[in-house]
Amino acid sequence: MQPGSVPSSWAGPLQGIRVLDFTRVLAGPAASVALADLGAEVLKVEPPETGDETRLFPPFRDKVSHYFLSVNRGKKSIVVDLKTDAGVALVRDLASKCDILIENYRPGVMERLGLGYAALSANNPRLIYCAISGLE
Numbered sequence: 001m002q003p004g005s006v007p008s009s010w011a012g013p014l015q016g017i018r019v020l021d022f023t024r025v026l027a028g029p030a031a032s033v034a035l036a037d038l039g040a041e042v043l044k045v046e047p048p049e050t051g052d053e054t055r056l057f058p059p060f061r062d063k064v065s066h067y068f069l070s071v072n073r074g075k076k077s078i079v080v081d082l083k084t085d086a087g088v089a090l091v092r093d094l095a096s097k098c099d100i101l102i103e104n105y106r107p108g109v110m111e112r113l114g115l116g117y118a119a120l121s122a123n124n125p126r127l128i129y130c131a132i133s134g135l136e
Contacts, residue, residue: 012039018098020091021045021075024053028104028132029071035100036074043094044075051079082113095120095127104132 017040021032036042046052057067081087092115095101101120103110110116110131117129 012037014038014040017041017100019043019100019102020094020098022101022103022105022110023132024104026071027134028102029054031130031132032075032102033071033073040100042075043098044072044077045080045091046077048079048081088114091115092120092123096123098124099126100128100130102130102132107131107133
């Protein structure tokens with residue numbers, strides 16, 4: 001093995017940690033991609049129809065946004081309609097099986113959806129809930 005190389009079996013110090021990712025644009029995706037880079041399993045929740053808005057950010061190659069790829073590498077993706085009862089129920093189920101939830105919607109959005117810390121930690125008291133906002 002070359003000095004400085006990483007064995008192919010290396011999974012990272014966060015192997016076994018599950019992250020539910022409701023992030024967008026930069027601050028949130030940068031935080032969750034760091035967790036993925038360290039070996040966490042990150043499940044990115046995207047809205048129906050358009051998906052993550054950064055899928056439309058240039059530059060593109062073969063119609064794929066390099067910006068999107070740079071802040072979402074190593075993540076899995078799922079489309080969930082948070083405007084439906086079924087979508088909210090799915091997220092509650094996923095959150096009950098995750099270690100971390102990270103979101104960067106405007107303050108209060110997750111609570112209005114019934115997906116705030118109080119609601120989700122009632123089913124998963126171990127849940128680490130991280131809300132990132134540029135607003136106070």
